[in-house]
Amino acid sequence: xxxxxxxxxxxxGSMYALIAIGxxxxxxxxxxxxFAHGDIMMVGAFLALITYSATSSFSLAVLVAIIGASIxxxxxxxxxxxxxxxxxxxxxxxxxxAIGVSFFLENLFNxxxxxxxxxxxxxxxxxxxxxxxxxxxxxxSILIAIFTVIVLVLVLLFLNKTKYGIAIKxxxxxxxxxxxxxxxxxxLIMIVFVIGSALASLGGVFYAISYPSIDPLMGVLVGLKAFxxxxxxxxxxxxxxxxxxxxxxFSEIFVxxxxxxxxxxxxxxxxxxxIFILLFRPTGxxxxxxxxxxx
Numbered sequence: 001x002x003x004x005x006x007x008x009x010x011x012x013g014s015m016y017a018l019i020a021i022g023x024x025x026x027x028x029x030x031x032x033x034x035f036a037h038g039d040i041m042m043v044g045a046f047l048a049l050i051t052y053s054a055t056s057s058f059s060l061a062v063l064v065a066i067i068g069a070s071i072x073x074x075x076x077x078x079x080x081x082x083x084x085x086x087x088x089x090x091x092x093x094x095x096x097x098a099i100g101v102s103f104f105l106e107n108l109f110n111x112x113x114x115x116x117x118x119x120x121x122x123x124x125x126x127x128x129x130x131x132x133x134x135x136x137x138x139x140x141s142i143l144i145a146i147f148t149v150i151v152l153v154l155v156l157l158f159l160n161k162t163k164y165g166i167a168i169k170x171x172x173x174x175x176x177x178x179x180x181x182x183x184x185x186x187x188l189i190m191i192v193f194v195i196g197s198a199l200a201s202l203g204g205v206f207y208a209i210s211y212p213s214i215d216p217l218m219g220v221l222v223g224l225k226a227f228x229x230x231x232x233x234x235x236x237x238x239x240x241x242x243x244x245x246x247x248x249x250f251s252e253i254f255v256x257x258x259x260x261x262x263x264x265x266x267x268x269x270x271x272x273x274x275i276f277i278l279l280f281r282p283t284g285x286x287x288x289x290x291x292x293x294x295x
Contacts, residue, residue, distance in 0.1 A: 004135035005257045006250075011141040011210060013249020014148035018203035019226035020233070020241035021155060022196025028172040028236045029192055030085070032094050036076055036101035037200055038223015042216060044069035044201025045208045046109060049120055058123050065201045073197025074190050076101050082186070102220075109216040117215040120208040144206045151199065152242050158195075159238065168192060172236070221267060228274040234284025243285055248273065 019041055026034045044065040052061035080097050126140040159165035168188050170178050179185050207222060208214050225248060233244030251273065252266045277284060 001135075001257070003133050004137065005253050007132065007135060007137045007141055007145075009250040009253035010145040010246070011206075011249070012253055013246035014144045015203045015206045015210070015222070015245075016226050016229045016248050017148055017242040017245030018151065018199045018206070019223065020229040020245045021152070021238055022200045023227055023230040024233075024235050024238060024241040025168075025192050025196050027230070029168065029175070029189055030081070030094070031091065032081065032098065033227065034076075034196075035095070035098040035223070035227075036080075036105060037196065038219030038221075038226065039102050039105040040069050040072050040076070040197050040219070041200040041204035041207070041222065042109065042214070042219035043072050043105060043204075044197075045120070045204035045214045045218065046113065046118075047201070048205045048208070049118060049214060052121055062202070062205055065205055066198045069197040069201030069204075070194040072105075073193040073200075077190060077193045106216050106220070113216065115216060117213040120212040120214050122209050122212070126209060140206075140209050144210070147202075148242075151202070152238070155195065155199075155238055164188065164191060225267075225270040228270040231284055232273055232277050234286030237284070237286040240284055240286030 019037065022037050022040075023034065026032055026037070047068040048061040048065040051064040052058055055061070080101050081094060084093055084097060122140075126138065126143070128139040130137050130139055130142055157165075159169055167178070167183055168191065170183075171185055171188055175185060203222075203226075204214075204219070207218070226245065229244035229248045230241045231244070232247060233240030233242065235241070248270050251269045255262065255266050255269055
């Protein structure tokens, strides 16, 4: 039973981790909590559903979800955030704008597809039964966890070993100095939004596979939990966001498995963790300084 729950926790934690990484990267550069991030996850899930229903190609569906979510993320930055940044608007204005973008996406998809949850179709092979040390799971749960670890390694390699990644880290440290050095800051910020949105779309597809039903509001609670995971791990730290995601995944699954009487409160676990972290270690597990957050 424990092995079974560990596998389930790795799968759920992977989804939180992918979405939390996007939160933390955007915060690292703009000091902005992008509350529209969970809704970009929803956009990716819907694009995957539409594409798979039309083509029966799941790989194409995932590709379209990544591209569509990335474009949505970049447009959100260019239309909603960049004009305010250019005018040195207060951070509260950016935060209110992020909430406005979130409501816009939710209501747009509600108008287009209705509020009734839609069944999410995916290849039957992902439901193939896998036996591990007596535990029974499906192929998708294993693939989600493996894929998340690979993505995390690739993001860390990009940030630490490539010219663009190092430049992004420099922006997170001191954007004004980077501008004086002639680096195209706007392009690098768009790269961050592309990466974050792409990861959110993957998280949305994985979520839809695990809970095969999607709706325009699916990203609200998941996005808030991913935000809690980012703060838990140390917002501004990619590795910390991933760790926070896995911690939340394990806590939720094990609460339901071993304390079924309080299973109805499992969604509160993320926010209880968030409160305790802010009380006793406000910089998060990885110890990132909120005023000097770095990847």
